[in-house]
Amino acid sequence: MSRALADVVAAHVRPGRRVYLGNFGAQLFAVGHEMIRQRIRDVDVVIASGGLLMDQLLGAGVLRSATYGHCWSPVGPAPAWNFRRAAQDGDNRVTLHELSLGLLTAALTAGAWRVPFMPVPDLPGTGYLDEDWSRGRLSRVDSAFGAARVVRAERPDVAFVHVDLADADGNGVIRGPLGEVLVAAQAARRTVLVAEQVTDAETVRAAGISIPGLLVDAVVESPGAVRPDGAVGRYPRDVQAYQRYARCSATADGFRRWLAEEVL
Amino acid sequence: MTTADFLVRAAREFRRGGWVFTGFHWPVLAGQCAYALPGAPFSQVFEAGASAHRSGADVPTSTTDYPAFAGGFGWLGGTADVLLAMGHRFDRVVLDAGNVDLRGRINSSYLGPRERPTVRLPGGGGAADIAAAARELVLLHGATDPRRIVRAVEHVTAAPAPDALVRLHTRWGVVRLGADPRLEEVTPDGEVLRDHLTALGVPVDGAAPRPPVSAAERAAAVGVLRRAAVRGYSVAKGTDRG
Numbered sequence: 354m355s356r357a358l359a360d361v362v363a364a365h366v367r368p369g370r371r372v373y374l375g376n377f378g379a380q381l382f383a384v385g386h387e388m389i390r391q392r393i394r395d396v397d398v399v400i401a402s403g404g405l406l407m408d409q410l411l412g413a414g415v416l417r418s419a420t421y422g423h424c425w426s427p428v429g430p431a432p433a434w435n436f437r438r439a440a441q442d443g444d445n446r447v448t449l450h451e452l453s454l455g456l457l458t459a460a461l462t463a464g465a466w467r468v469p470f471m472p473v474p475d476l477p478g479t480g481y482l483d484e485d486w487s488r489g490r491l492s493r494v495d496s497a498f499g500a501a502r503v504v505r506a507e508r509p510d511v512a513f514v515h516v517d518l519a520d521a522d523g524n525g526v527i528r529g530p531l532g533e534v535l536v537a538a539q540a541a542r543r544t545v546l547v548a549e550q551v552t553d554a555e556t557v558r559a560a561g562i563s564i565p566g567l568l569v570d571a572v573v574e575s576p577g578a579v580r581p582d583g584a585v586g587r588y589p590r591d592v593q594a595y596q597r598y599a600r601c602s603a604t605a606d607g608f609r610r611w612l613a614e615e616v617l
Numbered sequence: 618m619t620t621a622d623f624l625v626r627a628a629r630e631f632r633r634g635g636w637v638f639t640g641f642h643w644p645v646l647a648g649q650c651a652y653a654l655p656g657a658p659f660s661q662v663f664e665a666g667a668s669a670h671r672s673g674a675d676v677p678t679s680t681t682d683y684p685a686f687a688g689g690f691g692w693l694g695g696t697a698d699v700l701l702a703m704g705h706r707f708d709r710v711v712l713d714a715g716n717v718d719l720r721g722r723i724n725s726s727y728l729g730p731r732e733r734p735t736v737r738l739p740g741g742g743g744a745a746d747i748a749a750a751a752r753e754l755v756l757l758h759g760a761t762d763p764r765r766i767v768r769a770v771e772h773v774t775a776a777p778a779p780d781a782l783v784r785l786h787t788r789w790g791v792v793r794l795g796a797d798p799r800l801e802e803v804t805p806d807g808e809v810l811r812d813h814l815t816a817l818g819v820p821v822d823g824a825a826p827r828p829p830v831s832a833a834e835r836a837a838a839v840g841v842l843r844r845a846a847v848r849g850y851s852v853a854k855g856t857d858r859g
Binding site: 454456586588 | 641642663664665666667675678679680681682683684685690693694695696697700701722739740741742743744745746747749750772773774775776847848849850851
């Protein structure tokens, strides 16, 4: 089951595919950068905590659409400059479906349960409803049990999930909050674990399995996969790298230079 | 009011005890400061699905800076647990409010003039879910310009429930928000806030003087702010994510 990251990305990420990228707070920059290096285009990304990874995918021209909860740098906090430039310039080549994190998780839950939508708490008075930020992902249903706001099911073609440990059977260990990754793995047609370390089954079981191998189609060992984010017990969030990106990407030329030096 | 004093007063909200949902930026710093203050025990809960019960080894750069908590997590779960299933149970929800209106509605980012943001970006995350569920919402407005408190924000990211208790901490005092907004507490140098609220039609008479900050409390806050400065925080100008 264990394969090289470049091979797995080439096998699972194609134009027109819906690709979930985890994790919440430990973003899989290694996967996103591989998508950029392979010059894949027209991807529909699902990414709850968009952050700088979504910004980089936007700037590199990888995306056709993005379903996301937010897109800004958690360090500072600071702008995600590619996102901001696109908004300022009225550039709508990438279709943006913004959902609150709760609604996005509910959409993935509906996908996991194989139902077309999920009832959710209403968010009256917000732009999610008043300005249709989700672009058609929210509706309202009446039933014998009452009326409810609903969110359309989200079912990615592939989910990339970061884990600390994984075994050869695809069982994975996450050493922090799960965010929406478990339900994303349940919703996706295929799931790839990107592990800091692949080890034996006993070690994984002893640590506590977060993602069961039942859900997993491939495992990739990729130490440092979420840098410049941190991995619990392994490496800290790289604040200087975040700040360097914020400086470099403040202009389009600066972003292109950063991309050439750091990714390509 | 100094930034340290603002932080102490925000941190006291945590030290009222109980389960406190902690949002990005100022709430993270206030939560870290609170561990050094006297008061009731409290537990923090973060939107990705975690509780924490002691200060981090480093000041976390955000609520998602998990390595900085260095084993300080207690309960671990997921986003839906916190935002959808438990939001109404928290004793308090503490959120950053860079741009806020008299009803307690937030626009967490903006583009354009601060008094009238013209484009809303780039996403509110879980603020909408948790604000709508909160029984008591504490908003932290760390900006140095009260004009970011407006009559009505455009492009609303998060809106509290009509029956929620909503209080806004600023550098100059505390404002009760909602259907009947009013100035509740004010600092001796709070004229700028009084004037701004008066211009918005908010009653300011009868506001209590803000309780003083002790030297020990201030030292704790200064310590957090010094550590935060090397962790990438920009705390002087407030929160601009857009």
